[in-house]
Amino acid sequence: MIPSIPATPHPDERRDVILRTSGLTKYFGTLKAVDNLNLEIRRGEVFGFLGPNGAGKSTTVGMILNLVEPTSGTIEIFGRNLKDDPWAALRRIGAVIESPAFYPYLSGWDNLEALAISIGNVTRAKITDVLERVNLLDRAKDKYGNYSLGMKQRLGIASTLLRDPELIILDEPTNGLDPAGVKEIRDLIPQLAHESRAVVLCSHLLHEVELVCSNVTIIKQGVTLVTDAVQQLVTRGQTLEIKVNDLAGAANLLSSLPWIKSVKIAGERLMVEMPPERAADVNQALAEHGLYASELVNRNTGLEDIFLQLTGGTSVD
Amino acid sequence: MINLIRSEFFKLRKRGMTWTLLYIMLGIMVLINIILYAVSKISLPNGEPGHLANLSSILSLQSSIPFTFSILSSFGAVMAVILMASSVGNEYNWRTIRIALISGKGRLQLLGAKLITVIVLVIIGMLASLVVGFIMSMVTNTIGGHALDFGFFTGSYLWHQFLQFWRTLFVILPFTFMGFLFAVIGRSAMPGIAIGVGILFLEPIITGLMGLASGWVSRIPDYLFAANVDAINALNGLPAGPGPFGGGTATQTASTAFTVLGAYIVVFLVVAFYLFRKRDVTG
Numbered sequence: 010m011i012p013s014i015p016a017t018p019h020p021d022e023r024r025d026v027i028l029r030t031s032g033l034t035k036y037f038g039t040l041k042a043v044d045n046l047n048l049e050i051r052r053g054e055v056f057g058f059l060g061p062n063g064a065g066k067s068t069t070v071g072m073i074l075n076l077v078e079p080t081s082g083t084i085e086i087f088g089r090n091l092k093d094d095p096w097a098a099l100r101r102i103g104a105v106i107e108s109p110a111f112y113p114y115l116s117g118w119d120n121l122e123a124l125a126i127s128i129g130n131v132t133r134a135k136i137t138d139v140l141e142r143v144n145l146l147d148r149a150k151d152k153y154g155n156y157s158l159g160m161k162q163r164l165g166i167a168s169t170l171l172r173d174p175e176l177i178i179l180d181e182p183t184n185g186l187d188p189a190g191v192k193e194i195r196d197l198i199p200q201l202a203h204e205s206r207a208v209v210l211c212s213h214l215l216h217e218v219e220l221v222c223s224n225v226t227i228i229k230q231g232v233t234l235v236t237d238a239v240q241q242l243v244t245r246g247q248t249l250e251i252k253v254n255d256l257a258g259a260a261n262l263l264s265s266l267p268w269i270k271s272v273k274i275a276g277e278r279l280m281v282e283m284p285p286e287r288a289a290d291v292n293q294a295l296a297e298h299g300l301y302a303s304e305l306v307n308r309n310t311g312l313e314d315i316f317l318q319l320t321g322g323t324s325v326d
Numbered sequence: 327m328i329n330l331i332r333s334e335f336f337k338l339r340k341r342g343m344t345w346t347l348l349y350i351m352l353g354i355m356v357l358i359n360i361i362l363y364a365v366s367k368i369s370l371p372n373g374e375p376g377h378l379a380n381l382s383s384i385l386s387l388q389s390s391i392p393f394t395f396s397i398l399s400s401f402g403a404v405m406a407v408i409l410m411a412s413s414v415g416n417e418y419n420w421r422t423i424r425i426a427l428i429s430g431k432g433r434l435q436l437l438g439a440k441l442i443t444v445i446v447l448v449i450i451g452m453l454a455s456l457v458v459g460f461i462m463s464m465v466t467n468t469i470g471g472h473a474l475d476f477g478f479f480t481g482s483y484l485w486h487q488f489l490q491f492w493r494t495l496f497v498i499l500p501f502t503f504m505g506f507l508f509a510v511i512g513r514s515a516m517p518g519i520a521i522g523v524g525i526l527f528l529e530p531i532i533t534g535l536m537g538l539a540s541g542w543v544s545r546i547p548d549y550l551f552a553a554n555v556d557a558i559n560a561l562n563g564l565p566a567g568p569g570p571f572g573g574g575t576a577t578q579t580a581s582t583a584f585t586v587l588g589a590y591i592v593v594f595l596v597v598a599f600y601l602f603r604k605r606d607v608t609g
Contacts, residue, residue: 068608074428076607099428106428110421114341127333127429168425 025052026088027176027207028073033082035068035231042068044231045082050224052175055198055208057222057239059215061320065231066211067107070178074104086176100128103169104178109161113154117145117164120153121171128172139167144193158185166194170201177201180211195221219243219312227319234319242315249288251279251295252304259300266294280308330431330439334413338443343412347405348451352458354401355394359385359462363470385470388478390463391487392562394456395494399559402455403498404523406448407505411518413440415509423607433603441506441595448498452491490562497555500587501526503594510598525551548578549586557583 026049033046043065050056060066071077073084075095084091086098111120118136125131140146143163148156156164162182169177179198183191191214198221202208212218218225219239226236235242253259256274263272263281269291270282281291285307295302338344362385384393414437417423426436464474501522509518533547547553557578578586 071606071608074424076424076427078604078606096432102428104428106424110425112337112341112420112422115337119336119340123333123336124425124429126336127330127426127431129329 026050027052027086028209029085030069030073031083031085033069033072033084034080035065035072035077036080037068042231043072043079043228046228046231046233048226048236050176050207050209052207053202054224055202055210055222057218057225058209058211058228059218059225059316060228063230064228064320066228067180068231069228070104070106070180070209070211073178074102074106075099076106100172101174102176102178103172103174105162105165105169105180105182106178107180108158108184109165109168111153111161111164111168114152116150116152117156117160117167118149120164121168124168125171131171135171139170142170142197143167159187159190162186162194163190166197174206176207176209178209178211181213182210183212183214183217191217215313215316225312227316229320235315239312243312247282247285248308249281249283249285249291250304250306250308251281251291251302252277253279253295253300253302255300258298259295259302262294262298262300263291266291278304327431327435327439330435331443334439334443335446338409338413338447344409344447347409348454351402351405351451351455355397355455355458356462358397359459359466363466385463385466386472387460387463387467387474387476388483390460391456392490393463394459395487395490395562396559397459398452398455399494399497399555400526402448402452402494403501403526405451406444406498406502407522407526408519409447410441410444410502411505411509411522412515413444414506415512415515415518418509418513419515427607434599437510437599437602444502445495445499448502449495452495456491486563493558493561496584497558497587500551500590500594503591503598507594507598510602548582551587551590553578554583554586558587 028048028050030046030048033043033048034041035043046065046069048056048058048069058066058069068077072079073086073091075091075098087101089098091098111117112123115123117140121136121140122133125136137146140149143166145160145163145167148160153161153164162185166179166182169179182198183194186194195217198208198210210218210222222239224237225239225242227234251259256277256279259279260272260274263269263279268283268287272282273280283291288305288307292302292305366385383389417426427433429436467474504525505518505522507518508521509515511517529550530552533550533552536543536547538544557580561580
């Protein structure tokens with residue numbers, strides 16, 4: 010199927026915004042599942058979408074994929090309101106939602122062939138190509154019902170690639186994969202984004218998200234807690250751990266420095282929240298006042314710590 | 327739409343259950359012919375054969391096609407309900423509905439493709455049953471020592487059977503679409519199968535009891551399925567036989583029967599399509 014491409018590109022298409030939600034809200038009865046969500050995802054970007062169980066991630070993905078009707082707000086995909094022509098937009102999206110689901114009585118190959126027939130204009134060579142890409146070609150003729158969870162995940166990713174989508178949504182793509190499989194998928198995701206696509210990644214493996222995502226939104230109970238570049242978030246939480254003989258004196262001294270955000274005594278060490286590039290300045294300041302540090306360690310606060318801080322320590326979906 | 331229909335055919339062709347239902351239907355055709363042939367050979371002690379006398383005529387080569395239609399309108403409907411409800415309902419059971427819905431085709435197109443595919447498969451099943459029923463009739467007639475006379479194959483006979491083919495399909499459709507509707511409502515194959523097949527078998531019993539009453543209660547069955555199915559089946563001119571095997575007597579006019587069943591077909595389809603188009607797909 011050839012995607013319908015307008016003669017004059019919409020301004021958003023020129024600016025490479027692939028997906029934009031504005032004030033997206035969904036109620037199920039009286040329960041507010043998603044509250045005023047604003048997202049913006051650009052071509053070439055791997056976007057992390059995180060939240061604890063029941064945060065509203067799947068509902069949001071469902072609304073983007075026209076499976077769930079928003080109560081209010083708009084979704085623009087490729088610069089066009091999703092409501093205007095959802096089918097044209099969906100033809101440019103590939104998605105694995107929650108866990109991959111295929112016909113258990115069909116082989117992996119047949120499942121992709123059934124999908125390829127319904128899409129139209131997908132060659133058998135393309136099916137071979139996508140199966141090869143997710144390392145599943147040698148098991149393609151096995152029944153899907155006999156696949157391991159990891160194989161199912163890989164088939165799910167293969168199915169999204171059948172039509173060369175411009176936006177790929179992957180919900181927990183590394184579920185059930187062994188460490189080698191996780192690495193394969195982790196390596197594959199940035200590749201996908203570099204092929205002029207955008208990838209939305211919902212994952213509970215925050216370390217993976219940190220490694221592959223450029224931007225991230227964290228939501229809880231349908232409300233956006235933070236949207237920022239991953240690097241920015243991680244840097245924001247960086248601390249310097251200092252072992253020094255006079256903890257109280259060092260704490261007083263460092264607290265007086267204007268570029269230090271906070272100083273805490275944790276056991277026999279000081280935890281100093283500050284820009285990481287100024288560690289040498291700290292050392293110099295201490296030495297000038299006769300305080301000698303025996304250890305100076307830069308501690309990066311991982312995305313997981315940020316996530317737990319923001320969500321109040323709830324488990325990740 | 328064509329691609330979706332091709333995809334549905336691909337999936338149903340590869341599915342063991344589709345072939346199992348066909349083999350069961352053909353097996354039923356073989357079994358019923360054998361049983362009726364065996365029963366037709368029974369000599370009753372009082373010399374009064376009653377309905378049994380008509381069995382020979384039901385088993386005659388000329389009656390084999392109308393007889394097959396009669397069987398198809400009951401057992402065939404069961405197979406059609408199972409096929410239809412599982413085609414829609416299993417998409418929910420296996421959670422493949424989401425893949426189908428995000429493939430970039432309209433929801434109504436998807437449901438329409440399923441509907442068309444199942445109807446075509448039902449037609450193929452009916453044709454296969456006719457072939458098997460006719461072959462079985464040839465076998466029983468040969469065993470019974472009757473000469474195989476194909477002289478009844480006139481233009482008028484074939485035209486009548488052609489019409490009856492579509493009438494039989496028409497009486498199967500309300501049950502099939504009921505299965506379709508309840509599979510959509512229940513988001514599973516089971517409600518569709520249970521309600522479609524349940525109504526098919528329980529309704530004649532319930533309406534039989536209603537018929538014993540007087541006043542408006544006794545007229546309710548005229549607006550349900552069985553009486554109207556019987557009225558259309560009666561058009562096939564099959565001689566009366568024991569139980570369900572043979573032509574019955576109609577209490578409804580054919581035109582009323584077509585109107586009532588047609589109304590059911592429309593209502594089931596409209597509600598199913600409306601719900602499918604509007605509802606959120608979650609979980």
